[in-house]
Amino acid sequence: MTESDDIAEIRRAVQALCTEFPGDYWREKDRERAYPGEFVDALTKAGFLAALIPEEFGGSGLKLDAAAVIMEEIQASGCNGASAHAQMYIMNTLLRYGSAEQKAQYLPGIANGELRLQAFGVSEPTSGTDTLSLRTVAVRDGDSYVVNGQKIWTSRAEHSDLMLLLARTTPREQVAKKTEGLSIFLVDMRAAVGNGLTIKPIRTMMNHSTTEVFFDDLRIPASSLIGEEGKGFRYILSGMNAERILIAAECVGDAKWFIQKAADYARERSVFARPIGQNQGVQFPIARCYAQMRAAELMVHHAAAVYDAGGNPGEEANMAKLLASEASWAAADMCVQTHGGFGFAEEYDVERKFREARLYTVAPISTNLILSYLAEHVLGLPRSY
Numbered sequence: 001m002t003e004s005d006d007i008a009e010i011r012r013a014v015q016a017l018c019t020e021f022p023g024d025y026w027r028e029k030d031r032e033r034a035y036p037g038e039f040v041d042a043l044t045k046a047g048f049l050a051a052l053i054p055e056e057f058g059g060s061g062l063k064l065d066a067a068a069v070i071m072e073e074i075q076a077s078g079c080n081g082a083s084a085h086a087q088m089y090i091m092n093t094l095l096r097y098g099s100a101e102q103k104a105q106y107l108p109g110i111a112n113g114e115l116r117l118q119a120f121g122v123s124e125p126t127s128g129t130d131t132l133s134l135r136t137v138a139v140r141d142g143d144s145y146v147v148n149g150q151k152i153w154t155s156r157a158e159h160s161d162l163m164l165l166l167a168r169t170t171p172r173e174q175v176a177k178k179t180e181g182l183s184i185f186l187v188d189m190r191a192a193v194g195n196g197l198t199i200k201p202i203r204t205m206m207n208h209s210t211t212e213v214f215f216d217d218l219r220i221p222a223s224s225l226i227g228e229e230g231k232g233f234r235y236i237l238s239g240m241n242a243e244r245i246l247i248a249a250e251c252v253g254d255a256k257w258f259i260q261k262a263a264d265y266a267r268e269r270s271v272f273a274r275p276i277g278q279n280q281g282v283q284f285p286i287a288r289c290y291a292q293m294r295a296a297e298l299m300v301h302h303a304a305a306v307y308d309a310g311g312n313p314g315e316e317a318n319m320a321k322l323l324a325s326e327a328s329w330a331a332a333d334m335c336v337q338t339h340g341g342f343g344f345a346e347e348y349d350v351e352r353k354f355r356e357a358r359l360y361t362v363a364p365i366s367t368n369l370i371l372s373y374l375a376e377h378v379l380g381l382p383r384s385y
């Protein structure tokens, strides 16, 4: 696969920025469970987080394939894009379905870093993967909507100014199809926190700034609605394809980091008077992970190409996410094994990346649900749930 000069240049520029944020920066943030604000600011200043924003609003107007390369290189450099990736994938919903007024109001501020769009409120504690059973409601009242309910795993909510929120606007029993009656809102959290919006951090096995969010009669302007009322699920599905492709690109980057780290260590570490990498028992798992990563990488670029051409990449985005998350997790496990005891030592960064990489066979969609999508929608097997 040969890349265009533009894409190669993006890779070099992201790599250069990431060298300013070496392992000890991430180790300290990880230890303190602190948000890597300096890193996110640097990405914003360099324009990377505005990659998808059209030039007329201050962004660079790039396509999803370029955004995927940015996220991949962040991970491949040992950094953690989870602190900022939502801005890339939420952006697509705003770009595709937001009104001209909403774009003019928010995009320039997001592009220049005055505003962060980093929170995505979909998951709820009781509905789990069954998104259509979500219970958060937004009820129209004059020029406002009044929001009540709870979200969980709303990552970066404490570090974001805006949240893309999915809520039910028509009760489920009053709609013909359960996919109807859900709506998307762009919530300005600066005005909301303390006035009906409460955020509670959740401590997790890796540094992810994730939270629970409670809505208690939160009043938001009716102009926060994106697109048409009741069509939110359709909008979010399109955004979820972008999310899966971008996360898959991050997994490819992680896999590249683990493979490089393992190969370097296997060349240098000498046991029984020869490099451990001379043993096929050590070489083969690294080589296998490389092949697995490359296959996933091809699917990521294919899915992004279908998305960029305006198609519906449901199948490709899901397969990219499945293959890439499994490739990165296999590479993480291999990298620990290759390092032996040092794989567990903080200073090698392997154990930190191992913990971070574990997330992606679960979120933003778990492997089982992808397999079920492929079985039902691609292979025509009966629906299982």
Ligand SMILES: Cc1cc2nc3c(=O)[nH]c(=O)nc-3n(C[C@H](O)[C@H](O)[C@H](O)COP(=O)(O)OP(=O)(O)OC[C@H]3O[C@@H](n4cnc5c(N)ncnc54)[C@H](O)[C@@H]3O)c2cc1C
Residues within 6 Å of the ligand: 119, 120, 121, 122, 123, 127, 128, 129, 130, 152, 153, 154, 155, 156, 204, 208, 210, 359, 362, 363, 364, 365, 366, 367, 368, 369, 372, 384, 385
């Ligand atoms: C660190 C972190 C950050 C997150 N960030 C966000 C965020 O910013 N915004 C957001 O909205 N969400 C976020 N999420 C939520 C994430 O998308 C969900 O955790 C994920 O989709 C899985 O849903 P669940 O946890 O409710 O699992 P459940 O739906 O409870 O599923 C549990 C297990 O059962 C399996 N399962 C369930 N139903 C079936 C079935 N019918 N057939 C086979 N297997 C099944 C699943 O595959 C899974 O393995 C985050 C999660 C984590 C852990």
